[in-house]
Amino acid sequence: MKKYVLFLTIHFIVYTFYGMAQPAVGLAQSGTIQSGPMVGYSDYREALLWVQTKKPATVKFTFWEQGQPTQRRSTADVRTEAANAYTARALASDLTPGKRYEYEVYVDGKKVVRTYPLQFQTQSLWQWRTDPPALRFVVGSCTYVNESEYDRPGTPYGSNYQIFNTIASQKPDFMLWTGDNTYTREVDWNSRSGLLHRYTHTRSLPEMQALLGSTHNYATWDDHDYGPNDADRSYWLKRDALQTFKMFWGNPNYVFENEGVTGTFQWADCQFFLMDDRWWRSPNDLKQANREYLGPKQLDWLIDALAGSRASFKFVVIGNQVVNPEALFENYANYAGERADLFRRITESNIPGVLFLSGDRHHSVLWKQDRPGTYPLYDLTISPLTSGAAKMQKTEEALLQFPETYVSEQNFGLMEVTGPLSDRVLKITCINASGTTKWTREINASALRPGK
Secondary structure, three states: OOHHHHHHHHHHHHHHHHOOOOOOOOOOOOOOEEEEEEEEEEOOOOEEEEEEEOOOEEEEEEEEEOOOOOOOEEOOOEEEOHHHOOEEEEEEOOOOOOOEEEEEEEEOOEEEOOOOOOEEEOOOOOOOOOOOOOEEEEEEOOOOOOOOOOOOOOOOOOOOOOHHHHHHHOOOOEEEEOOOOOOOOOOOOOOHHHHHHHHHHHHOOHHHHHHHHHOEEEEOOOHHHHOOOOOOOOOOOHHHHHHHHHHHOOOOOOOOOOOOOOEEEEEOOEEEEEOOOOOOOOOOOOOOOOOOOOOHHHHHHHHHHHHHOOOOEEEEEOOOOOOOOOOOOOOHHHHHHHHHHHHHHHHHOOOOOEEEEEOOOOOEEEEEEOOOOOOOEEEEEOOOOOOOOOOOOHHHHOOOOOHHHOEOOOEEEEEEEEOOHHHOEEEEEEEEOOOOEEEEEEEEHHHOOOOO
């Protein structure tokens, strides 16, 4: 998708509506910490903690079960170095399932005080015991943080950074970042140091820190946090981009060791499949049949993983829109053969509970793909967080099944899964940067079963 061309044409409209853009954010944070701390993945017995320092340092975290501050434990010491952008990843392990913990971060033996809560949680062991717990998570994409000397001339493109405070106020179990989580510029994507600078700059946003410190975070990428606009498998620094992604995010696994960011995680009775729409992707302008989007290796893994999952809801997370039938910009419809193969294999395998989560398009909307003899496939697009909003194309508007879900302003999605195991319900709420609810919709897990 030629997003930057579109960006320049909508700047005047966007900022007339939103008001003056917020100033560029400097890299420096207070004290010895550059950004964070951040809470990464959570499981039953461990959770990942992350922080970035300003210079080489020895980092450790102390943690304790909420309400028991005298029973403190510590992670192993981690040394931050220039080679890893001064980032530290540490495991809080041997935890008890279903508990909340508080933590502190120490740099070179000195506690670094934060003015907001630092906490994490472990997942509840509910299987064979109770119904699954309620689940509350947030979805968002497209985070642009201004840096005037490297941005394109004209009105700044990033704004409404307070959206991260709005998200934190929802107290979600975790945040799911669905791509374009930072925006590389021309000065960034041709060097490893450029990539590290851009990730550091975005992660240092002051308004983001409270959310990072007390909410678990998972991510996949799209073109702007992978490389140049519309980047594909030919991107020359893709391995440096992969290393940078792994430095700054705390996902629990990467199923292909040194190829892309594909992974999966579970929370309650839901499973999330973090797909990579860049690593194996054929160039958008390559004129040949059977172009690859996810690629055969990744697609085979996805079908196997979906078939083996017992989750009530199976969220397939992909940077670009999947269900939208219009072959526009970078929608999956441009890769019609592979897209049809994905839908066919889901149908033939009788896999229940599949929904898609996507971003990229700078507006939010819910799409539906009807399938004769079985349940429809939904695709929830949530975008943008802080970058400029964009209008939908007229040809798309004519095809909308749920026009009331179309939102063209900065927003995020609040997802709540509740009810007994036999009757789980997903409630989707679209909320704008100031906290106003734009729309809500419910989808029952029972409606996502073959034969429906």
